Amino acid sequence: MSNPGNEFTLEFLKDLSLVKALGVIVLISGAAFAFLIWLIYYKGGSDYSSTLITSLPALNALLNATSAVLIVLGYKAIRERKFRKHMKLMLTAFFTSTLFLISYVIYHNFHGSTPFEGQGLIRPIYFFILITHIILSALVVPFILTSFYFAFSGKLAYHRKYSKITLPVWLYVSVTGVLIFGILKVFNQ
Template sequence: MDPNTNDKLTVRFLKEVSITKAISVIILISTLAFLFLIWLIYYKDTAATTAAWVNQLPALNALLNSASTVLIISGFIAIKKKKYVTHMKLMLTAFVTSSLFLISYLLYHNFVGHTIFPGEGWIRPVYFSILISHIILSAFVVPLVLTSYYFAFSGKFKTHRKVSKWTLPIWLYVSVTGVVIFFILNSYV
């Protein structure tokens, strides 16, 4: 990599943050976000009334997850072609679409709460297998993504590559299964 490109891809203050401090903050933020999500979906009372636009949020969520999937794959292709700046732009855009998904998802579940799956028969174990794996891996994807970004923007590209080898397939799986869950739920609602 050209040294000038390397400087363009790093953020100066992140170079000064220790790995231990960065990982600790990432784990803390990720844990708090996941616990908030569990509380929001399973323990918070749902809204007494809901605006009509709230019912459109699951479709928006599927669209944002689909966009994230395309961006992640495109970013992977770009890095394989050693197009570092293009890779960075695509992955940042994937982060934005995933963040918008999370905001929309939280907003939806703030009004609706827990979604019950009404399907019966063979689809039930299929749906719950996908859902459970999706939930478990989504708990890991946030800290993995944030850790990948920390290593990239602090100029620790060798470590970034090592972490990203785990981040990429998990982030892709969570994005794709989010869309699959949407379509399965919609076919039974």
């Protein structure tokens, strides 16, 4: 029986060495994370605001929730050996996460950082969620890109092993993104 993932192999990735692929992935991920740190913590917001801009956090939460659902459905599909469905769901989750990132950048370009006003027990809970979310969001981009590289280069054994790390990290980042939005919505009134 042929390998069921071979139909999804992209020749240019198959010929790309692991070292070069990881180098490109680390470079792209590092640049994106550095840009986000600058945007949120150093650039500051602008004076412009609109209903569209103020509605972006809710859209971001919706995109994160959608990604989380797609990731779970993609996991379910691969457990059922539905390779094509798995691929479509994971690519859609990646697309949804990419839309989230674009919306997130637009929002923080105009808004800057959001201080947390909650007090009491919720404060350490919020900051634990936020800090773990930030750390893992820095790792999730290279994890996702590496998982896709392994899948689309035909290195399916590596893809399976690596995705066992990628999936829970990506799911955690997506779910905690929704939690952060909800906590801010409730406690920053």
